[in-house]
Amino acid sequence: MKALLKYFLLLLIVSKLHAQTPYPAEPQQKPVLITGATIHVGNGQVLVNGAIAFDAGKLTYVGSASGAPADKTKYDVIDATGKQVYPGFILPNSQVGLEEVSSIRATIDFDETGEFNPNVRSLISYNTDSEMIPAFRFNGILMAEVAPVGGVIAGTSSIMQMEGWNWEDAAHTKDVAIHLNWPGTLKAKFDFDTFTRTFEANPDYPKNIEEINVFFNDALHYSKLVGKEVNLKMEAMQGLFSGAQTLIIHADLAKEIVDAIKFAQAHGVKKIALLADDQALKVVSFLKENNIPVILAPVHRVPSKDDDAVDLPYELPSLMVKAGIMISLSHDGMLGLSRNLPFYAGTAVAYGLEKEEALKAMTLNTATILGIEKKTGSLEVGKDATLFISAGDALDYNGNKLSDAFIVGKRVILNSKQQELYDRYSKKYGHKK
């Protein structure tokens, strides 16, 4: 009877696919045991012929297959011999759930008016029915740091899971970071006749910094101020000074990076992360001395200057890691292409980064930067059972083929509209898959 019910449920899900995003997963009912797989722990370790078990959403065993729990009847057992297990990838600084179709304004929900918006929280806009979500998890991205965009302080981000009935349900950790867009020392000027952009000094740079200075200064003193009125913006900043939240600084040029980080330190910010491209390399010793982790711009991009080595964006992760910097990989540009995050890691490997280091840049490092490393980011006992099984190397195109994925123990549906359309038209033409 139960099996029949399951069957009907499945039928319901399948038939709903074309109209809706997939059915959200049910909480884990029964312990799961995965055996025989190569397990990429996410902290640099690899377990060949390993086993992994989890119950009630938490990992209960990670180790060799031989040492796995003996009584398999208690578990739903997945034989993953020849397959690979990875922690769910975490996509930082993403607008998933806040943007659907970028050219349609009504579907964009990430850029609030005003310059200083720490009180604006991304999770409120997070649309669990976004079609982006199943497409991302199809490639192994199971969590994202969903962040607002725009202004000087864009707002506060949260860690969202790639599934859920609503934003509360999908929120893994609320309000983890505040995003600061550091002003530019340069101003771009565009010439339509030559189709070139020229840069000149931004005369307002000192003024721009002073505005930030006043804001941070007021926020820093707010908690001790006697007889104050409640100020939502000031309240929203307090996590930075207690260390509960990370300040993610978006800075473009090397000098701006140093300016911004020194500024944040001087204003009592406890946890600082930088989001930057190869300009970070110019001040890498500064970053190292100050222990600043860096979220890197997309690996798959065109070098920003004609004189840059053609593979500078590809090699950057490896160069940063060699310099002793903790890195995380991210995406920007066309949101749908975030699903290529695993291949960014793959490319970083092709250009010198050790494979498990590359994996860390999508898992444990990212979790650490965002302050969720105690709960997730690697496959260690007691942490979340957020993981997936791939037929092969998840960092390469022909290996990234997921058979199973779990978010906090919940088995998620991997196929969605894109696969349903594939099925539908294969059927139309009588193609065998």
Added chain:
Amino acid sequence: MKKAIPILFITLLLGKQSFAQETFPRNDVRDLRGGAYAFTNATVYTNSYIKIENAVLLIRNGKIEKVGAGLAVPAGYTEVNLKGKFVYPSFIDLHTNYGLPKLEAAAGGGGFSGAEQIQTKTKGPYNANQAIKSEYNASSEFTVDSKTAEKFRASGFGTVLTFRADGLARGTSAIVTLGEERDNVVVLKDKAAAHLSFNRGSSRQSYPVSQMGYVAVLRQTYLDADWYSKQNSKPFKDLSLEGWTATQSLPQIFEANGWLNDLRADKIGDEFGKQYIIRGGGDEYQRINEVKATNAPLIIPVSFPEAFDVDDPIDADRVSLTDMKHWEMAPANPGILEKAGIEFAITSDRLKDKADLLKSVRKAIEYGLSETAALKALTETPAKLVNIQNKVGSLSAGLEANFIICSGSLFEEATVINENWVQGKRFPIKEVDNTDLTGKYNLTVDSKSYSLEVSGKAGEYKFKVKITDSLSVDAKSKIERDLVSLSFNSTKEKKNDLVRLSGWRQGTSWKGNGELASGKEVDWKAEFAASLDKKDEKKEAKKDKPTIGDVIYPFTAFGSKEKVKAEELLIKNATVWTNEKEGILKNTDVLIKDGKISAIGNNLTTAGKTIDASGKHLTAGIVDEHTHIALSAINDAATNSSMVRTEDVIDSQDADIYRALAGGVVAAQALHGSANPIGGHSSIIKLKWGAAPDEFKIKGADKFIKFALGENVKRSGNPQSVRFPQTRMGVEQVYVDAFTNAIEYERKWNAYTALAPKDKATATAPRRDLVDETMLEIVRGKRFVTCHSYVQSEINMMMKVAERFNFKINSFTHILEGYKLADQMKAHGVAAGTFSDWWNYKWEVHYAIPYNAAILNKEGVLTAINSDDANIGRRLNQEAAKTMKYGDVSEEDALKFVTLNPAKILHLDSQMGSIKVGKSADVVLWTGHPLSVYTKADKTIIEGGVYFDLDKDKILRNELEKERARLINKMIDSKKAGAPTQKGQSKQQEEMHCEERGLEETNFEN
């Protein structure tokens, strides 16, 4: 105020009376004085190479009467003794807007944002395109502008060509002198030259908005003017075309502003039998052979860039190698032009300060320009280019008395221009009394004696007073003509001891009155005692020609001194993906010879180079069926832009070319953008990094054109758009209309061609129309359509329209809903060039799926994966690999998506796309499996030439670093030596592609 007007009027008249024309009313008695002067004892250059010592130059009535050695001074002539002075013809500037009203700056980018301006806004019966202003004559608005004239004269100019810099066709210019007579006297020649440019000026009409469009509009205007002029009864009035036709016999001056545009301009001229005089950009040395081949005389600026401020290494990082090298080499440009035998004139245009002209020219001389060539470029050549050598440009009888008097030989550093004579009138520039005042003098003030030493040179003398044997003080001095004032402290303490003297020169001495600190008035004198010790004066060493770096091809990072040449290469022991029925061959040798694949097999040998390819994979080179790299512009904005051609704007300098080579790309279709249903002609190119733009084109390749459907062409991203079409329904009508017109066009021409010779003689040929011609090529199967498309309805429509006109669409690009009608596409016989996984950036791609290529391929549609943007274009092998993840495509088929299939789509498969004996050696050697994320292109080979090589790339990086370091040090030295610097700033060409960021390339918002 009222009273002031007549006074001013009188002043004006007085200033202009000497050669006033008879027709003008007089307000006084007749006062013609003839202006007869004899300049004697000068060194006169009558032109760039004839120098007469001790010459006499006679002028009268504003004209040169005679020049020569030993001429007698006629009675009544004012003799001007120019002993020690040099006289030259005054300079001529062929690029000025002197005396014309200021143009109002046109606002906005135009074309892409806001409501489009479809029609011209020029009132009156003028050209349909607002940028064609060939009816305009500069003389109609010219008036003397004393303030500007003074600046020109101060730098040695006597005559200028002035034109209005507005539009692609700018009308005619006038030759005017820089005198201050009536406009009637100053204008030497009306309609001196016709002017063209690649700048639409004040027009904001929505076509043309790109370099491609500028070329097309000029080409069409040639055709229109020809047709219009042949109509006995004009179908409509077009004063611009009439102006165009009337000015064709004049010199045609094309403002191109740089070698790339110099070449583009010349090509238009070649097509219509015109040899333009090209206003260059000063960077011609970067492609001197190609520039020479244009045969165009040039007008070049000498505004050499300032060094960049590179003291701070982080700031220095943003200055590109191109800009640094240009800083170093720009002063050598004139000399390089001279050496190449290119005729050129020098303009002062773009100099920050016209007063720097001589300084700049002297710098060019230091960098290798000969003095003769410099003088020629400032005088004879400009005169000759605009046919005014019988008026100005040299000093001979009958010419305008336009000359400059200099303190010495013109290009010596110390030389200044003393006077500039324009049409026989003297304009003093810099009076310098050359009497040598240096020496030792006995100075007596009151009764006290000092010794005074005067050193330095005219204009900057230094006075030193020896008070006692142990105390010398510097005296403040001022010399004006024969008057002198001096002041100095007369004691060691420098308190209450100031001696102030004022006096005049008398013979070799000075005398006058003074006042002591006490207030006592005294007499003083200074008597010449002895000359200065000559040994003390340092003779300035003749400057050596500066050493400069090499020209590299292209002139940017990763360019090389040597261009790539075809080699004989044996690739040994590779895994060879043949793309033929042989499939993948392991441990196989491939021999490349004479640019072709000459053998495939085992144990091959070679006299050339052997490459050990063990563990490596060899595949056909990647062909990108859809790119926008290597182009200076990609979108024009007319609904039907089929008259524009991307081949007109190939940019061989684009860094993305090298980046694509590093990703294994050998060939590409460089496409027009997607702003319009019918876009421009494509360029089918090979990525021959280092070659000139024209060498990129694949000879004999079939002709292609871009079409586009959907949101971009109906301007969905621009809510203010008024341009037809605004719906997919309208888009269909654009095509039906265009093809219908083309067939009608063909009928008209056929009827005309079929006329009997007798009838033809009296008939006029139909108007040639570049749009109709292109559309007809399509209908008649001579040009092939690549159509940007998304949703199934529009794809279906496009095929139906083509079928209605009995031709086939060659390929759909983007085609993200192709999977929905793969069967219909197969039936039509159209190919697909799609993206691997682009999706949901617009509504029309909401149903895009990454399985598209797999489904199309399986259904039997010829399928390719292409890039559209420079980023994806450098990893196309990996884009293809995604089809193995999405749709389980076999690895051989996946590779074909980016090699053989796009070669087929572009009709290039007979020469490339597979590894087969006889095909062009356009191949890539990969470090590993070509579809893996971990693999790099090791060597990218085009026609046997290695255009990218991992090892060579390392060398190039090393060279780049060294060259940058050398230039940075040089700039720092130049700054230390006091040269001005500019802030480090980099120019960056926008990356262009059809999609992602809204609409076309003009939308930069994230």
